[in-house]
Amino acid sequence: MSKAYLNISRVDMDFTRNGVTNPVLRDINLDVMRGEFISLIGHSGCGKSTVLNIVAGLLKASAGGVIVDGKEVNAPGPDRALVFQNHSLLPWLTVYQNVEIAVEKTFRRTKSAAERREWILHNLEMVNMGHALERLPSEISGGMKQRVGIARALAMEPKVLLLDEPFGALDALTRAHLQDEVMRIQAELHNTVMMITHDVDEAVLLSDRIVMMTNGPSATIGQIMDVELPRPRDRIALADDARYNHYRHEVLSFLYEKQRKVEDIGSRRARARSGDAEKAAVRA
Known part of the structure; x- marks a missing residue:
């Protein structure tokens, strides 16, 4: 087994x-x-x-x-990445920045700046949020916020x-x-x-x-x-x-x-x- x-x-x-x-x-x-x-x-x-x-x-x-x-x-x-019922996005950060904060914390020492940016974009594209990189959480729907929360969790490669x-x-x-x-x-x-x-x-x-x-x-x-x-x-x-x-x-x-x-x-x-x-x- x-x-x-x-x-x-x-x-x-x-x-x-x-x-x-x-x-x-x-x-x-x-x-x-x-x-x-x-x-x-x-x-x-x-x-x-x-x-x-x-x-x-x-x-x-x-x-x-x-x-x-x-x-x-x-x-x-x-x-271990946790996604809550409430999206838990930081309201003063853009969609891109909300994922970036997790990637920077996890991969700053192992990926170059270019690799980290590519990885952020990859994960946002995976949840179909690549079109909203510069939007704030207040400017997107509840479903979109949750997509970003999932992208942020996945970007940590848990x-x-x-x-x-x-x-x-x-x-x-x-x-x-x-x-x-x-x-x-x-x-x-x-x-x-x-x-x-x-x-x-x-x-x-x-x-x-x-x-x-x-x-x-x-x-x-x-x-x-x-x-x-x-x-x-x-x-x-x-x-x-x-x-x-x-x-x-x-x-x-x-x-x-x-x-x-x-x-x-x-x-x-x-x-x-x-x-x-x-x-x-x-x-x-």
Whole structure:
């Protein structure tokens, strides 16, 4: 069996505030192969972003750890580029300059000025933003801003590309166009990608595997599903594909079942609180 390129091993995460400790993640184990596209999906509050931030080095796990290409993750680094739902562009810099700042930080010692400029232009062309080099973020659309954010991440040549709901704030048509762009780029570059999403169709369309998280607290990986659909993928053709709809049904069933259990637990707790209140009233 091939060795994992990204290994998440026995990761726990607790947050402590005002002396109270809340368990967020428990025993997260995941092996990701080089060039694989992984989606994390689950209900809000299940710790998806926490997993991504631990891989990015922005958070340190309470237990366990992460290894990327044989090296332990202890801090942020250019080998892991993160694209947020919010584009996070610097508003006073042009499109070109927003990518340039990442390239200068990463390649100042290894590429000449001419090579760095060529590399910036190459990555902006890859996301079809070569026509807007001198525009400020305020002068381009939300979808264009996200394209620039993706170009900036790719320009760092990361070993792992981390996407935190990168299309969540976009309208449906723009989201579809960017999903297609990401599929095209990933096919060209063979990036290793880990993406958070709430969109079941997006997860099935883009992923090689879908990692389904249980609800928190103490969330963990509930199920991992292989998506064995041939690439390149055509969203129109897949709409009537029995395998696509099977995968979609499996994810929806998992999420529905987890939500139903949460609602059942909430109802039982509410009934218990109501019973305690009635007993207290009787005693009074």
